[in-house]
Amino acid sequence: MAAAERTVLQFSPSPSSTASVTAKVHPLVIFNICDCYVRRPDQAERVIGTLLGSVLPDGTVDIRNSYVVPHNEFSDQVALDIEYHHTMLKSHLKVNPQEVIVGWFSTGLGVTGGSALIHEFYSREVSNPVHLTVDTGFKNGEGTIKAYVSVNLSLGDRPLAAQFQEIPLDLRMVEAxxxxxxxxxxxxxxxxxxxxxxxxxxxxxxxxxxxxxxxxxxxxxxxxxxxxxxxxxxxxxxxxxxxxxxxxxxxxxxxxxxxxxxxxxxxxxxxxxxxxxxxxxxxxxxxx
Incomplete structure (x- = not known):
């Protein structure tokens, strides 16, 4: 088979994402996520929610606020309370119109099977959302915090699926x-x-x-x-x-x-x- 006729399986970033995407999260967001995890319903294994902030002129996603969104997870399905999400968003925009949706968060280590479904929903809310994961178990005394963006997996010109790619995350804190x-x-x-x-x-x-x-x-x-x-x-x-x-x-x-x-x-x-x-x-x- 000639080289020009070969079908190439490749990762391609979404139109609004680049390889230099970085994120910066404020400590208030981490504290809020941990508080929501402690107050979660007894049957819930994790909490998810919306991240608010802005995109800085250099392209850095500045995550400054968050709120939890009720959800139910099944074997291969995730049900979000979209009405609650929109109500909370309107309330936050009234207080601070500069803070818009920049992504979503979940507790636990890394991404799970249902993360792609939730990320697809937030992709309709904002272009190229950031997925933030927080290890609320603090295993070995370390709170692992990571950020991801979605990268499309394509076969030739035909898109097949989405892959989460980790991006640099800056957690800046003053001494207090x-x-x-x-x-x-x-x-x-x-x-x-x-x-x-x-x-x-x-x-x-x-x-x-x-x-x-x-x-x-x-x-x-x-x-x-x-x-x-x-x-x-x-x-x-x-x-x-x-x-x-x-x-x-x-x-x-x-x-x-x-x-x-x-x-x-x-x-x-x-x-x-x-x-x-x-x-x-x-x-x-x-x-x-």
Missing amino acids: ERVGFDILKTTMVDKLPSDLEGMEVLMDRLVTLINDVYKYVDDVVEGRIAPDNNIGRFLSDAVGSLPKHSPPAFDKLINDNLQDQLLMLYLSSITRTQLSLAEKLNTAAQML
């Missing part, structure tokens, strides 16, 4: 969010850390990072490692951005901020106590 995410990954937690305990953890981490910087600078000065111009410029910018304070002035600034934090904790504790007393007095008055 990372502390909460680390607690979420722990299977058993005695108690949530207080503000002071959280500050202590952050300060320990800051001291560790400063020691790492000191060690790197000493190694470069002593000639133990080769200098990196990019790291040097980054350290120069970081040091230059710090305000110039004398040690006594810096200690006073820290102590003043700490006292403000303690005052806020004290006032909030008094407020909670007053609310609790008011509730008990109101209950006693109703009983009398």
Whole structure:
């Protein structure tokens, strides 16, 4: 058979997708998905839902919000509550019209047999949706989070099926969010850390990072490692951005901020106590 007559089996991206598609998910989305999984019906093995966000100018899918969609799964069928989905979408658009559908999520490891059916539905809602999977079991203390897009499998010019292809996913968190995410990954937690305990953890981490910087600078000065111009410029910018304070002035600034934090904790504790007393007095008055 001549080479020109051979039938080629190949993967071809959908018209709106490219090989450089990336996604970025905010921690609020992960927390919301885990909360929905905890509150799922007893008979449900997983939860699925809609992802909201926008597409950035560089093509990155920015996932900023989500909501669960009730569903039922059978051996080879998936039934979605489409009316509920549209009602929730209208409610979200009233609050934030900039957030549109960018894909859907499911809990568990990887894609399943019914994922293609659900992805087909969301493909009618938005072009080239992103499928986000979250391992809510947190096996081995790691929450595996992956993102996929659909790639068409064709035989010559005839499309046959769709294949999920993993895309790069960026989970960016500030330090406070990372502390909460680390607690979420722990299977058993005695108690949530207080503000002071959280500050202590952050300060320990800051001291560790400063020691790492000191060690790197000493190694470069002593000639133990080769200098990196990019790291040097980054350290120069970081040091230059710090305000110039004398040690006594810096200690006073820290102590003043700490006292403000303690005052806020004290006032909030008094407020909670007053609310609790008011509730008990109101209950006693109703009983009398």
